[in-house]
Amino acid sequence: MIRPAGFRGAFFGDTSDGNGRDDPVARRSISEALGISADWAFTEQIHGGTVVLVDEPGLAGRSDCLITEQPDLPMTIATADCLPIIVEGDRSVAILHAGWRSIAAGIIDAGLSAMDALGDTPRRAAIGPSIGPCCYEVGDEVRAAVGGYGATTTAGGKSVDLWSAAADLLEGVDVWRSDLCTYTDTAYWSYRRDGTKRRQVAVAWVPGN
Ligand SMILES: [Zn+2]
16 A cells, blocks of 8 residues: 555555455455545546545545545545546545546546635645556557657557646646556556456545544
8 A cells, every 4th residue: 555645645555455445345454554434435437527526425426536525534436557646635635537538538627626616725646556658558649638748668669658647737736656557566456457357446535533
């Protein structure tokens, strides 16, 4: 597990932590380790650009960004190459499932705007383990959809650097990046590497008293 320094309530799991979104046993064990409620909010992830405001645990609809100002209400997303992003404000927190389609659909701006709409200010963001420019071979249409960010894989192919694309979209916010590639690092599930249905989870929460 990764707990980025300086964040109130941000967790990025790996394969050893289990899929706490779908597996209650893993959810309990992650919650215990983090000292948070085991009743999490989650979403049906659709690779889009919409945000849902959450105030209770359970399924929060179809969305790729959840936001809450409710203390001790953990929110989760599950990934295997897409970028898990956690944005903390002074009182609220947002968690994003940001693959290239969601980034192209404006999920990052939508998440920051949702925080503004709550009267809060996005202060810091963490970009967790996800497929890196070292491995994410894509066509020109993907680069065009996210505004460029062309890179080269270690094998010499055309890739895209979504870490930098996301960091730039998080303008005015302090950005922490894990720079860990799920395709390279076998501590993480990678859909691109294995075609797997398995996922690691990220969890974000506003601590209770
Ligand atoms: Zn890589």
